[in-house]
Amino acid sequence: MAYIEFSPLVKKVNLKPDGVQEIVLEVRGGGLAGKIDALADMIDTHVNVQLEEKYVAYKVTINKETQAPMTEYKVDEQGVVHEVKPAFEQEELDLGLPPELVPTEEKDEVLERRTIDEFIASGLAPKFDDRSYDFFNIISWHLDGLSYLKIASKLNISDGQLTQDLDEYRKRVAPLAEKWDEWRKDQEAKANLDHTDTDEDKGEDNDDDGEGAGAA
Structure with missing residues (x-):
């Protein structure tokens, strides 16, 4: 098969x-690269195609004056994301200023869908x-290869309703998900650094043993 x-990139629909x-x-x-021959073999054959946007576009509410997000997040040691009050918002609360006086605007952001799905999974x-x-x-089934059509059938809803709610x-x-992904990458970097330090320590121990043997 x-x-x-x-x-x-979807260019045209004619x-x-x-x-x-x-x-x-x-x-x-x-x-x-390396797939042209396999694709050529599919010419004039029926194939199953599932197109899904690679990136998810969403909006973030920001302070119009400072350009800082109105909602900020931090991640604990277990990877759980918590909402925290930004410093400017805390100051406004301390001063007794109502939140509706803060000038805000919507900012467009994008994040790779795969990152969001991994966060959900x-x-x-x-x-x-x-x-x-x-x-x-739903995401776990999809990452395991189950189509939205089959997932919708399992849930007794239409695939259109499923994809709309999921979006x-x-x-x-x-x-x-963006904050969680930053935390995840930071954890991986720390683990790699610890592994490198451990290997270096072992190398130093071996060098010391070798010097001792030579002196004897």
């Missing part, structure tokens, strides 16, 4: 005669009372 996976719809995908930067993403679905299971949930947890 021929199989390839790549990340294209309506051709006899009701044929043509989709034009563009791949840059060697994204099909970690089990650390929050649940919301107005969201009835278990997105942890809204992803946007809602995206700021937390």
